[in-house]
Amino acid sequence: MLDRESPEPLRVNFELVLGTLHRWRSALLESGGRLHLDGPASVDTTANDLDESLRRATRALAGVCDLPVAGSEGSLITHKNFLRKLLTRPLNLKRVNVFTLNYDTLVEQASDAEGVVLLDGFVGTQRRVLRPESYEQDLYFPAETTEGRVHRFDRVLHLYKLHGSVTWVAGSPTLDNPYGVQSTAFDPDGAQPLLIYPTPAKYGETLGMPYSELFRRFSGALTRPQSVLFVIGYGFGDEHVNTIIRQALAVPSFTVVIVDPAPKSAFVRALREQKDRRIWIGEGPTLGTLAGFVEHVLPDLRDEDIRKKVLATHRALAKASPAVGETSDGD
Template sequence: MEILKLDDAEKVARLLERYIQSAHLNFLFGSGASMPAIQLAGNVEQEVDQHLVASEYEEANKKALTFIEELEYQHGFLPAGYTEGDDTDITLKNYLHFLSSIDRILFERKNILLPRQANVFTTNYDEFFEVAASLLPSLVLNDGFNRRIGNSGFEFAPELFFDRVYRSGTVYQHQSEIPAINLIKVHGSISWKRQANEKITLGEPETDQLTVVQKNNPKDVSDALAKRAVILPNMRKFESTLLDRVYFDLLRLYSNAMEMENALLFVFGFSFADEHILDITRRALRNPTAQVVVFSYSQKGAVDLEAKFSAYRNVIIIKPTDSQYIDFPVLNSLFDKIGAVPEALHD
């Protein structure tokens, strides 16, 4: 394991560029990426777990539902129902900046043997990636839903992930690959709907929230949770057979992506508190050609990451200097240095 302090951004950017040009590109995003619009999900998970340990199942249900409803409420301000400069605006612009940079990097990629494709794995339920992608007309985002069939909502079809998109010339039929980003939401999403036929479809996040009186009724809370197709990590009690199967299917996609030759994973806003993802990542690091680069928000967080990956030589932890934090703007500034970024993104 190697520890790099972010006191020389140019040096770190050159290191990232060298990896990017010769690797299959993957990202893992956690709840830290959606700050400041959304509080860290890890805090909520710990509180719910505490209720479960104490056999306070009704309180655990209520806490979990309240967090999901907050995400759904926040989604109502997207894509344009927010105030310039507020937390939602700041967070959405961070995602816009990131997706634009990755789209550009894939387009300019010099290695024609590798796909012009990046996989973005995220444990977040929010819709910032999807909304940001909708504001970038040239970006191809594959969210795993089949838009060719379905009358009552697009059906989830994970086999569509990793499909490559090509454009042909009109005269000589020359084919060129279009950059594409696979968005793989391993914990589900507030826009996923659970159907009676054991299918998951894409829809709008719920807008009806329970009243205070209803939240004191355990059945109302349980029914409200059952309508949402989200997987709450470390809270197995809330999962159904359907979601359990989907969860492990998506984890298998993560595992397969990391076992490819020259797999590269950038990790941001994620502490590896999810034991399943931590275990899969550690197993993938047995692949000698795999490389994991973890951006630690704080020096304190870096200590925990060092303990988790101390036995692995193909892990780089990038931590901030004494007076710094590695937040989303800092991450974006590093990828800015890999080629040029249009000035409009900085307006």
């Protein structure tokens, strides 16, 4: 961030800045209001100025999150491998849910490259609007069998962007767009406000729509029986997320796997002290990174299926073959 009086960059927590601007703006109910705060760092501004500051700040943050940058397109390889392995799960299991706090579109770009259909809560072709009920939909195709059965399409994932996205723009709610949220291509110079949610400083802060609906679905997914949560690249700085994970640990069949090269948060330290077999922590330069996790930990179930079929074939051949020393009749 740049100070008007100095060209030197200021080291600040961008999300903290956004959170502060949002709180100041929420104190002014009308667009023509004025905010005056006394203190060591006095504030005297208007609602219109705050709206413009929020627009510019979110656009600046979104520009940094517009990944991959030119010349580093190879960074999508890990995301592609990650998606390929996720899609090897048996089709009789529930769809994989990918919950992300990132604003970037790396998952979407990798999915496009791999031909993966993302159920991301948006519907529409010319105009994509948020409809969370669309998460309940699924894709099937008719099988070419006499029974006329249908089969689930295998290249489908559910994507939940809990903190918004650089492609989400906010508008006024209407009958055909009840949340007022639309997904478009990222435009760094666009005039519409982006829906990028700053990490709340306190758990008590209220989550507005559509974030409250997305977090509700996150909580519901974790508290289902036999759920497993893989936490990758998250520093446990959002108390809303942390509370949902704590609640999920009350479910006996819940398992959490934390992937972090050097976990330092008090939350992870508290989990480690529990010595709970349902809590796994992968750390270090290999197992603690997304690339290392995908390569060394996340299984490719297609390989496992091939091994099982090879072993079954060997066993069948062994049973059908005569034992050593035996001869067939007539020899």
